[in-house]
Amino acid sequence: MGLCCSKNVAVSEADNKPAAAQQSKHSPVAPVPPSSGPGDAHSGKHTPANSFSASPCPSPLPAGIAPSPARTPGRKFRWPLPPPSPAKPIMEALRRRQGREVKPKDGPIPEEHPGGVEGEGGERALDKSFGYGKNIGAKFELGKEVGRGHFGHTCWAKGKKGELKGQPVAVKIIAKAKMTTAIAIEDVRREVKILKALAGHKNLVRFYDAFEDDHNVYIVMELCEGGELLDKILSRGGRYTEKDAKTIVVQILSVVSFCHLQGVVHRDLKPENFLFTTRDEDAPMKVIDFGLSDLIRPDQRLNDIVGSAYYVAPxxxxxxxxxxxxxxxxxxxxxxxxxxxxxxxxRTESGIFRSVLRADPNFDDSPWPSVSSEAKDFLKRLLNKDHRKRMTAAQALTHPWLRDEKHDVPLDILIYKLVKSYVRSSPFKRAALKALSKALTEDELFYLRAQFRLLGPKNGRVSLDNFRTALMKNSTDAMKMSRVYDIINLMEPLSHKKLDFEEFCVAAISSYQLEAHEGWEKIASTAFEHFENEGNRVISVEELAQEMNLGPTSYQLLNDWIRPSDRKLTLLGYTKFLHGVTVRSSNPRRP
Incomplete structure (x- = not known):
């Protein structure tokens, strides 16, 4: 049985293999050992890119993060039957991404290399020409190495001519010999494209240019000489005070909200990928390493498994x-x-994944009794296994824990998605949401007021033009490539009306996020009282099924949501109607 620093989690006996260099379980977060990754720019650490390896035993993956010596170790449990390991398909997906061989029990299977052709001697005929400039030597003088990873390394450099003449920069050098699959080549191409298109935020590492020759790709970026956030955590004995932690978290949320508004998902956020610009105590941080990032349309879902094990979402x-x-x-x-x-x-990859999927974070042991209730609520609102109930970055910046910090509240792309759904919804659904808006907490109203102001209301109302103009103010090339503007076309019904703040609150409500509140039952009962007075009406099972886009097989279930006495929704039916029915739950257990 394995150890994990979470509550109520079971791990298999395979997780209990001895660790040769295991530290005391009461020590703080351990530093990261040498590992691999295509994007550990000017870090100095050997950070994994798309590796989930965290085992002290030999792994088929590049070396990953060392087991965390937990300050708050959990209890041991044994499964009555060995649970299915979530690691196997994940490991195989990662090996395919990195061009490694997959060998199942019944013998080796030839590796698939999308976009590549096997040639004589096993050589793959891959196009490794990126179309970047060939003259890096004429523009930059390369200096000492400051970081190394599996795919290459990062060097200090100085500009020879032009705007960067005499200025120190970081040059990330990625060896073409390491690009053994079409996926690896596309990762590099996409990283440069995103860095070039995503610009303008103070906490985002600045991109200057990209070059190539026969052997390498060179990505020239801003030099951050203050070290990693991970190093700063370790230098403080493993943890921050709440006050100092807020300063860090605000910077992280600010740049993440900027990326998300542009339609960019980072996919590898961790302390190693945040660097301080200088050694000064109050130096700002910059997010780096967009090697695993991707552009995502407003309603798109991604399916490739990338990231770092300890930070990967369920x-x-x-x-x-x-x-x-x-x-x-x-x-x-x-x-x-x-x-x-x-x-x-x-202690193993499988154990980490099982913990992520099934465990709850420990908020009981030291130092949590001395941590504020606001900080713990903040964490619970982010570490919710149902992604629909998680706060957005903009919402997190308005959370009571961070409200006293001096920072701007950014425009939230979630507002656009919710308003789009509202203006295209039925009158019955709008009535249900209107009742819910009357039970909003002050915290939710604080966030909604901030978003309403960002839309620049005229005479207390916002129209489709307000939504379009606000988006344009935050526009970058990345936003255009991720087709974020497409969402405006889907909000077309709003062109014939204007929303005052009261109706904006109705339109921008997320019932899923309200369900994450500890006081959800009170919110729901208060909303239902308003619904009974203003929105509840006689509704048939067939009509309710149509409202929820369900078929005849759901009739028996929906009938339980309607009162036999007057054929109106019950409190249960009202909350279920708000929540909606999905094909599967947000956290199922696969066989």
């Missing part, structure tokens, strides 16, 4: 995720900042 392991996966990672980072240990931990 829905990533189930191969259906979006921007919310980054928010889970922010929650893990914040947890580490406040207590010095990881919320999900085990």
């Amino acid at each position: 829905e990533v392991l189930y191969r259906s995720y979006s921007l919310e996966a980054d928010m889970w990672s922010v929650g893990v980072i914040t947890y580490i900042l406040l207590c010095g240990s990881r919320p999900f931990w085990a």
Whole structure:
């Protein structure tokens, strides 16, 4: 049986293999050992890119993060039957991404290399020409190495001519010999494209240019000389005070909200990928390493498994995720900042994944009794296994824990998605949402007021033009490539009306996120009282099924949501109607 620093988690006996260099279980977060990754720019650490390896035993993957010596170790449990390991399909997917061989029990299977052709001697005929400039030597003088990873290394450099003449920069050098699959080549191409298109935020590493020659790709970026956030955590004895942690978290949320508004999901947020610009105590941080990032349309779900084991969201392991996966990672980072240990931990890859999927973070042991209730609520709102109930970055910046910090509240893309659904919904659904809006907490209203102001209302109302203009103010090339503007076309019904603040609150409500509140039952009962007075009406099972896009097989279930006496929705029916019915739950257990 394995150990993990989460509550109520079971791990298999395979997780109890001895670790040769295991540290005391009461020590803080351990530093990261040499590992691999295509994107550990000017870090100095050997950070994994798409590796989930965290086992002290030999792994088929590149070396990953060392087991976390937990400050708050959990209890041991044994499954009555060995549970299915979530690691096997994940490991195989990662090996395919990295061009490694997969050898199942019945013998080796030839590796698939999308876009590549096997040639004589096993050589793959891959096009490794990127179309970048060939003259890096004429523009930059390369200096000492400052970091190394599996796919290449990062060097200090100085500009020879032009705007960067005499200025120190970081040059990330990726060896073409390491690009053994079409996926690996596309990862590099996409990283440069995103860095080039995503610009303008103070906490985002600045991209200057990209070059190539026959052997390498060179990505020239801003040099950050202050070290990693992970190093700063370790230098503080493994944890931050709440006050200092807030300063860090605000910077992380600010840049993540910017990326998400542009339609960019980072997919590898962790302390190693945040660098301080200088050694000064109050130096700002920059997010780096967009090697695993991707552009995502507003309603798109991604399915490829990438990231780092301790920070991966549950829905990533189930191969259906979006921007919310980054928010889970922010929650893990914040947890580490406040207590010095990881919320999900085990000695093997399989144990880590099982902990992420099935365990609850430990908020009982030291130092959590001395941590504020607001901080713990903040974490619970991010480390929610149902991605629909997780706060967005903009919402997190308005949470009571961070409200006193001096920062701007950014425009939230979630507002656009919710308003789009509202203006295309039925009158009955709008009535249900209107009743729910009358039970909103002050915290929710604080966030909605901030978003309403960002839309620039005229005479107290917002129209489709307001939504379009607000988006344009935050526009980058990345937003155009991720087709974020497409959402405006889907909001076309709004062109014939204007929303005052009261109706905006109705339109921008998320029942899923309200369900995450500890006081959800009170919110729901208060909303139902308003619904009974203003919106509840006689409705047939067939009509309710049509409202919820369900077929005849659901009739028996829906009948339980309607009162026999007057054929109106019950409190249960009202909350279920708000929530909706999905094909499967958000956290199923696969066989």
